[in-house]
Amino acid sequence: GENVEQHPSTLxxxxxxSAVIKCTYSDSASNYFPWYxxxxxxxxxxxxxxxxxxxxxxxxxxxxxxNKTAKHFSLHITETQPEDSAVYxxxxxxxxxxxxxxxxxxxLTVLP
Amino acid sequence: xxxxxxxxxFQVLKTGQSMTLQCAQDMNHEYMSWYRQDPGMGLRLIHxxxxxxxxxxxxVPNGYxxxxxxxxxxxxxxxxxxxxxxxxxxxxxxxxxxxxxxxxEQYFGPGTRLTVT
Numbered sequence: 001g002e003n004v005e006q007h008p009s010t011l012x013x014x015x016x017x018s019a020v021i022k023c024t025y026s027d028s029a030s031n032y033f034p035w036y037x038x039x040x041x042x043x044x045x046x047x048x049x050x051x052x053x054x055x056x057x058x059x060x061x062x063x064x065x066x067n068k069t070a071k072h073f074s075l076h077i078t079e080t081q082p083e084d085s086a087v088y089x090x091x092x093x094x095x096x097x098x099x100x101x102x103x104x105x106x107x108l109t110v111l112p
Numbered sequence: 113x114x115x116x117x118x119x120x121x122f123q124v125l126k127t128g129q130s131m132t133l134q135c136a137q138d139m140n141h142e143y144m145s146w147y148r149q150d151p152g153m154g155l156r157l158i159h160x161x162x163x164x165x166x167x168x169x170x171x172v173p174n175g176y177x178x179x180x181x182x183x184x185x186x187x188x189x190x191x192x193x194x195x196x197x198x199x200x201x202x203x204x205x206x207x208x209x210x211x212x213x214x215x216x217e218q219y220f221g222p223g224t225r226l227t228v229t
Contacts, residue, residue, distance in 0.1 A: 042223075089155065101157075
């Protein structure tokens with residue numbers, strides 16, 4: 001089955017700096033990669049996703065890049081703000097399948 | 113819309129007790145699933161359902177049962193709780209199929225924190 005590894009497990013950045021979280025996956029058949037943000041005491045919420053036929057996708061301060069050959073994808077957050085502080089999860093799945101395999105999560109702290 | 117709701121928010125069980133975690137959604141989503149979240153391990157899929165009357169196992173199904181009699185509800189049953197089932201449980205739902213070539217967004221509930229002593 002799929003295995004998704006996520007690094008780092010914790011990340012602290014100064015407000016206004018950029019943050020990068022990286023994930024690798026094992027199953028070359030995986031072609032859908034969402035990123036979730038989880039605030040304390042809440043369920044995960046989708047913030048951006050990418051399919052394997054796309055190399056990069058942006059949504060305002062958030063971007064995701066995918067290297068299908070190397071089987072890794074990354075989340076980039078620019079101009080970080082204190083409200084970006086949360087746990088971020090990457091995940092992978094195949095096509096229309098909803099069976100997501102999650103990474104272990106990254107605790108992002110944005111220091112004011 | 114209330115979205116995905118889960119009850120209870122917190123529960124403490126003794127080893128061997130049984131209970132049902134409730135999950136409901138009012139978005140008419142065909143797909144529903146249960147995950148457990150343990151520290152340092154992300155979320156792992158327990159069971160899922162692609163529609164009423166259809167369920168299947170995920171990555172960690174042992175010790176859990178599910179049924180899907182209606183589109184709205186997808187309860188998770190622990191028949192004989194064990195300390196290893198101490199975790200936070202999340203229910204999620206989405207439409208089936210693809211939208212613009214990629215899966216519809218999965219919506220997660222707020223979670224149930226379960227402790228088994």
